[in-house]
Amino acid sequence: MEHDPPISPDALPARPGEQLARGVARLLTTMGHAALTEFVPAGGLRVDVISITPKGEIWVVECKSCRADYVADRKWQGYLEFCDRFFWAVDAGFPDEMLPDGTGLIRADPWGAELIRTAPEQRLPAARRARLLRDIARVSTMRLLALKDPMGISGAAF
Template identity: 35%
Template sequence: MPSDLAENQIVIRRAILHLCGQMGWSSLNELPLPDGRRADIMALRPDNGFVCIEIKSGPRDFLTDAKWPCYREWCDQLFFAVDRDFPVALLPDSVGLMIVATDMRPAGYGIIAESAIMREAPACPLPSARRRKLTHLFAMQAAGRLGRLDDPAITASLRAARRIE
């Protein structure tokens, strides 16, 4: 695993995003939630279920984080994503577990990493009104990000116009 915690988080994120794609889940990084928090990864499953994935770069990251239980209110399943060296005994059994194993050989876009679900997260279905709100938020974020990628010049001119008004 990378020695730097920020680099470790990036490796975990990339591997988990790849795993989400393999499972047919559509995912967004850093999704702002209505309660002011931000999910590391929020994935929308083909069955319309939401999976929140909280990345932990090391034990200290987990031990100093008191906000993670609040993510349960915004998903059908909650997972922690950690590297293979993380002491998983620290993590509660009430949350799913994804483990990332890396090989430090470079590959086109960086480090080769593999990930797997080691423990399934208990299902806790969202109330329909909250699911509707989250689906709308997810769609708006995804569409906005795609639009900014499609034409950065238009995005820049829209930002400038908003500042003028």
């Protein structure tokens, strides 16, 4: 992982998991993915990063900043029905042996990431894929518009 020149700590996301998500999004973007952070695929679920690959696969990446963060996660298996491939993103000090078999692994920090192990593919049903692609496009568009015109879409749920 290459690192950028030092930047103000205020420019980085506040929470460790958000910092990992930033590095993951950078990696996925260099791979040609369209990555979106903090996406809600269904009520009660929020994935750290969801991305669409150049081939149209949907990947979900859960960022775990420490052992306690991983152990406390009771929802990750619910994310499997919303992706073709599921990955964990962890920092260099995380004990990889804790992570379940059959999942991908990305080593990340706030500046970038490295794909360590590709997750096996489990193709989504066509109807679910179509709905997810629509939802990702809608949320991405709303967030982009909010950057361009924050007052114009204030109060919108996205």
